Amino acid sequence: MTPAQRLAFAAVLLVAACANAQSPARPNILLLMAEDMSSRVGAFGDTVAVTPNLDALAAGGVSYGNTFTAAGVCAPSRAAHILGMYAIATGTQHMRSSSRPGGGYYAVPPENAKAYPELLRAAGYYTYTDNKLDYQFSTPFAHSGPPTLWDLEGGVASDWDRRAPGQPFFGFINFPVTHESGVFAPLGHMPHSVIHFLMQMMRWYSQDAPVREVVRPQDIVVPPYYPDTTVVRADMARHYDNIGYMDAQIGSILDRLAADGLADSTIVIWTTDHGDGLPRAKRELFDSGIKVPMIIRWPTAYRPPGVKPGTVDQRLISFVDLGPTILSLAGVPVPANMHGRDFSGSDAAVNDYIYASRDRIDELMDRQRAVRDTRYKYIRSWYPEVPGGTDLAFRDNIDMVRAMRAMYDAGQLNAVQGQWYEAPGEERLFDLLLDPFEIQDVSGDPRYQGVLQRMRGALDAWLVRVGDWSDESESAMVSRFEPGGARQQTPAPALSVQQGKLVLSPAAVGHSLEYRLDRGRWQLYTGPVSVDEDSEIEARAVRYGWKESEIVRIP
Numbered sequence: 001m002t003p004a005q006r007l008a009f010a011a012v013l014l015v016a017a018c019a020n021a022q023s024p025a026r027p028n029i030l031l032l033m034a035e036d037m038s039s040r041v042g043a044f045g046d047t048v049a050v051t052p053n054l055d056a057l058a059a060g061g062v063s064y065g066n067t068f069t070a071a072g073v074c075a076p077s078r079a080a081h082i083l084g085m086y087a088i089a090t091g092t093q094h095m096r097s098s099s100r101p102g103g104g105y106y107a108v109p110p111e112n113a114k115a116y117p118e119l120l121r122a123a124g125y126y127t128y129t130d131n132k133l134d135y136q137f138s139t140p141f142a143h144s145g146p147p148t149l150w151d152l153e154g155g156v157a158s159d160w161d162r163r164a165p166g167q168p169f170f171g172f173i174n175f176p177v178t179h180e181s182g183v184f185a186p187l188g189h190m191p192h193s194v195i196h197f198l199m200q201m202m203r204w205y206s207q208d209a210p211v212r213e214v215v216r217p218q219d220i221v222v223p224p225y226y227p228d229t230t231v232v233r234a235d236m237a238r239h240y241d242n243i244g245y246m247d248a249q250i251g252s253i254l255d256r257l258a259a260d261g262l263a264d265s266t267i268v269i270w271t272t273d274h275g276d277g278l279p280r281a282k283r284e285l286f287d288s289g290i291k292v293p294m295i296i297r298w299p300t301a302y303r304p305p306g307v308k309p310g311t312v313d314q315r316l317i318s319f320v321d322l323g324p325t326i327l328s329l330a331g332v333p334v335p336a337n338m339h340g341r342d343f344s345g346s347d348a349a350v351n352d353y354i355y356a357s358r359d360r361i362d363e364l365m366d367r368q369r370a371v372r373d374t375r376y377k378y379i380r381s382w383y384p385e386v387p388g389g390t391d392l393a394f395r396d397n398i399d400m401v402r403a404m405r406a407m408y409d410a411g412q413l414n415a416v417q418g419q420w421y422e423a424p425g426e427e428r429l430f431d432l433l434l435d436p437f438e439i440q441d442v443s444g445d446p447r448y449q450g451v452l453q454r455m456r457g458a459l460d461a462w463l464v465r466v467g468d469w470s471d472e473s474e475s476a477m478v479s480r481f482e483p484g485g486a487r488q489q490t491p492a493p494a495l496s497v498q499q500g501k502l503v504l505s506p507a508a509v510g511h512s513l514e515y516r517l518d519r520g521r522w523q524l525y526t527g528p529v530s531v532d533e534d535s536e537i538e539a540r541a542v543r544y545g546w547k548e549s550e551i552v553r554i555p
Contacts (some may be wrong), residue, residue, distance in 0.1 A: 003023040012373060026125075026168040026330055027302045028160065031322075032253065033172070035074070035179040035245050036277030039065075039293040040239075048221060050214045053251035054295065059310050061357045067317045068354040068372065069274045072096075072289030073282060077274045077319060077428040079136045082115045082149075084323030084338035084487060087357060089466040090135035091481065091545075094360040094474055095283070101363050102474075106482040107136040107327055108488075108545030110193060110336050111510030116323035117149045120170045122526045123332045126163035128152035137545040146542050148512040157253045160262065161262055168330070170271030174255070175246045180277025182242040183235050185398040204398070211312075212243035218390050223288075224416050224437055226400070229408060235400040239278060245461045248314075268297040269322075269327060279401050283378050284388055285370040286438045290356045302329070308345030314343065316351040316374060317343050339466060355462050359470055362392050367470050369425075371459040377430045378455035382470075389420040429455065481545060492549040495542040503530040504539050515539040550553075 035529035040049045043058035044065065070080035071087055079092035086095040090109035098104040115135070121127045127150050131142040138145025142153040152159055157173045178183075217233035225234050242423045250270065257263050275281045281288035294317070298307060327334050328342040342348055358368040358534075367382035378533040389408070395401055407413050408421045416439050416483065429443040429452050442448045469477060492508035504525050513525035517535050531537060541549040 004139075004190070014018070017203060022140075023040055023394045024420050025166075025265070027299070028168050028262060029170045029326055029329060030160075030253075030257070030266050030268050031170070031326070032157075032175070032250060032268065032270045034175040034243075034270075035273040036282055037178045037246075037272040037293075038275040038277070038281065038288060038291065040243055041293050042120065043295070044293050048215055048219055049240060051247040053247045054270065056248070057268065057297055058295045061268070061295050061309060062307060063312045064068055064294040064296070064317055065312050065314050066374070067271065067292050067294040067319075067546065068287075068356065069319045070290075070355065070356050072274050072284050072286075072358060075134045075136050076275055076357065077132045077142070077361070081273075081322055082117070082135050084116055084335075084340045085109070085113060085115050085337055086320060086355065086466050087136070088359075088463075088470060089339070089467045091446060091469050091477055093470060095356055096135075096140070096363060097136045098139045099362070100474070100478075103478075105478045105482055106138070106487060107112060107487065108543070109137060111508065111543065112335070113180065113333060113510075113544060114512075115146070115149050115361060116327055116338075117170060117172065118146070118524065119327060119332055119335070119490075120330055121149070121151065121524050124167065125168045125330060126151050126160075126169040127171075128155050128158075128159045128162070128169070129172040130155060130174055132176065142347045145523060146512060146544050147548065148542060151521075158256050158260070160228055160257075161198070161260070162383075170330070174273075175249060177249070178242045178246050178272070178277070180282055180395070180398070182521065183238050183277060183399075185399060197217075213241065215240035225420065225439060227404065227413060227417050228399075229403065229407075231403040232400045236278070236400060236493075239276065258319045264299045264301070266299065267302055269326075270297075271322075272358045279390060279395070279398065279404060283358065283369055283379075283395075285356050285358055285438070287372075287377070287432070289439075290370075307344075313346075315348075316352045316354050317371075318351065322349075353458050353462070355459070357470075359476060362394060364390055364392060368371055369459055369463065369468075371455055373455075373458075374430075375431065375433050376426075376451055376455055377422070377432055377453070379428045380456075381424050381426055381428075383493040384426045385423045386425055387421050392413065405531070427452075428454075487545075487547055488543075489547040490541045490543045490549040492552050493539055494555060495537065495539045495552045497531060497533075497537070497554060498528070500530060500533070502531045502539075503528050508543070509541050511541040513539065513541050535554040 041051045041061055042049050042055045043448045053445050055325045069077040071077040075096040076087040076093050079121045080087045090113055091107040097107050104340045131154050133145045134140040135145055139458050160169045215237050217237040220233045220236045222228045272292045275289040321343050324338050324340045325336040325344050353371050353373050356370045366386050368379055370379045402462050408418055427443050428441045430438040433440055443452055493513055494505040496503050514522045515525050516522045537554040538551050540551050
């Protein structure tokens, strides 16, 4: 090589190095989701919570103080999150499809609906999760939903080490210790069906519930809609104890991430799947049910312009925005049918409103829709005579739920505490600036009539824009999903080998495809794949909510 050639070659290497420095490899993304928990975190202003690890995460990241789930209960919220689409527009709105009193079913979203982990996987990400799914087109547990979303299900937080060398990962890990059931009395006092459910939930994480007292009952700040009793304080303290235990789990995962040298290449997102697993919170459309904390820690190389560590972002963010944002962070196009938007940049478009829904809750038939802006909340009820504080077999395992019901029946609750047990009426409007606990309905106040008309209009426009599958009864919807009472099976794909490449064709647009070679692991099919002529090839198709197709093979 001549000196001139060496100089030219060195220049090429320098340009390449500069380009690599300016365009780092795609980030890893780790989503950590606690269950059934409102903003009971020190970094969010809670002076009672003991959350040193989350507080440290917030100090190095951004706290999003106005984040809202699309439903106040697990499965509809998780369905909206994973699809980036409101549950009312995908048939996933009832809680819960797999345990419907009239017979369980799998929801069948529109054919073009794709969960964002599958889109990440198609783009080359290694995707993994633990044992909690709960998408409504699955049961709550691993290996019950479409197999195309995840390279690995039923794993642990550090399963990032199972990816191929240099492959970016997306991990989604849940923390059931903060679940509503963690406030229940000892298991021996519960119905067998509840015990069975909880044992399934707990099998993938140690539930040696916190044995030490993290928060003392006497330190609890009791909201005005609860009576200030020993039972209420004890249950709320237990909830805080479980939050402290979860915080320690978060710390262990972040320590492992750092020890593996991944802290500087991994965007960490922590949030919760809906509000507190306490009465008048979980299942409701009050902020106590749908407002959640969220923290994102951005490594320097991936921090969007204008985003500063240790700050608080008060923009309105919906859970349907999470999928589009994560896709954008990974450089993956966001499907046009997703309802959410990327909020990652400081200059991202701002939501004027967030929306949420409530439909059948366990054995209780209900239908409510809510719209919220930065100051006002409007809730519309299709069952205006149905109060929130009705008996529910699962929720009634909480001591304070039973105690509060007994106090209400005995006339021992004041007017504010008794509201939850009374008919809500057709519509409610709350001024959250003056009434953050949502206890004063101002829909009939003449001073708020302009606001009322605006919020009504915003809700109506949203329902028209996304559609509302609850205009149809759940039983009719299930009959569409399962004609003749049987879950449908996805037709098998066409399989061929053309010029040394595996080619798969779905029977219909929207089917996801997988293949495996020589009985190896299943891989997501995104286009023709080079194969050896003597390879054993297997393939299958799946439409969300349907059974997987029969496996087709060569030879």
